[in-house]
Amino acid sequence: MRQIEDIRKARGFTQEYVAANVGVATSSYNQYETGARNIPADVAERIASVLGVDVGEIFLPIKFTIREHIAE
Numbered sequence: 001m002r003q004i005e006d007i008r009k010a011r012g013f014t015q016e017y018v019a020a021n022v023g024v025a026t027s028s029y030n031q032y033e034t035g036a037r038n039i040p041a042d043v044a045e046r047i048a049s050v051l052g053v054d055v056g057e058i059f060l061p062i063k064f065t066i067r068e069h070i071a072e
Contacts, residue, residue, distance in 0.1 A: 004033050004058055007051045022046045
């Protein structure tokens, strides 16, 4: 999975620039980037658009492994 911060820095963007273009506070964007706050789907799409990537490249669904219950 590609990291938002890595992509942002590769583009030469600051957190302030991305936040302003996404329409969120810089503090909120910082929390999205560090994983301290969940990102709403519409905001994730706007972040991906500003960064010029497909939303699936940076926001992949979490995958769970389902284990079979073993009776003792």
